[in-house]
Amino acid sequence: MQLIDIGANLTHDSFDRDREAVLQRARAAGVSQLVITGASREHSPRALALARAHPGFLFATAGVHPHHAVEYTEECDAEMRALLAQPEVVAVGECGLDYNRDFSPRPAQRRAFERQLQSAVDTGKPLFLHQRDAHADFMAIMKQFDGQLAAAVVHCFTGTREELFDYLDQDWHIGITGWLCDERRGAHLRELVPHIPSDRLMIETDAPYLLPRTLKPMPKDRRNEPAFLAHIAEEVARDRGEEVAATAATTTATARAFFGLP
Structure with a gap:
């Protein structure tokens, strides 16, 4: 069984002490390829460096998360x-956009988002998107780029049924994380994942964040890591009424096609 983790924050300092061991455990758990999230000026170059150190296994994104939107200068x-x-x-x-935490002012978030959407138009590369408590503005900004974007995935989807179908109506992809396993906040996702077409569904850990609460045994340090993607695949398969092997095969094929992976 091959799995692809489409979003892992492997440049996070919690991995500095054992990053190579983390990657070995991921391989042993069936993760054949990983996309490392670049989410700031500091960490996007690190994600590229890590991908270059593991050709064919690791890949990277490059961008600035809305939390860091004030960084988005001309330079x-x-x-x-x-x-x-x-x-x-x-x-x-x-x-x-992230209006849940508002770590950057909303006008700065919108400007940084628009600049990066223009980069996606200019480069023809797909988008790795974040949206929290900002759906109306998010959709309005994306609409400005209708017909110009190669593809988009709404990463770590945690939203409502209405939001999900708005995204699917645009032919965007959906990334599902261990949020699904959180009985306090993610129970509604279990009813929504069966509605995601198999050629639009991808899975991710968002490590080191969002450790699946249904994982047994729990790691002592409560750090999520890519090896736990197999657990997320099992949970998604159960909710979709599929065999795990089928969920693994379709999410992997979808991720390879979306990101253009070998």
């Missing part, structure tokens, strides 16, 4: 475009 735009020119960088992002 930052030039840096991101230089990263996006590299073959190991397979998507623009993580980018989007």
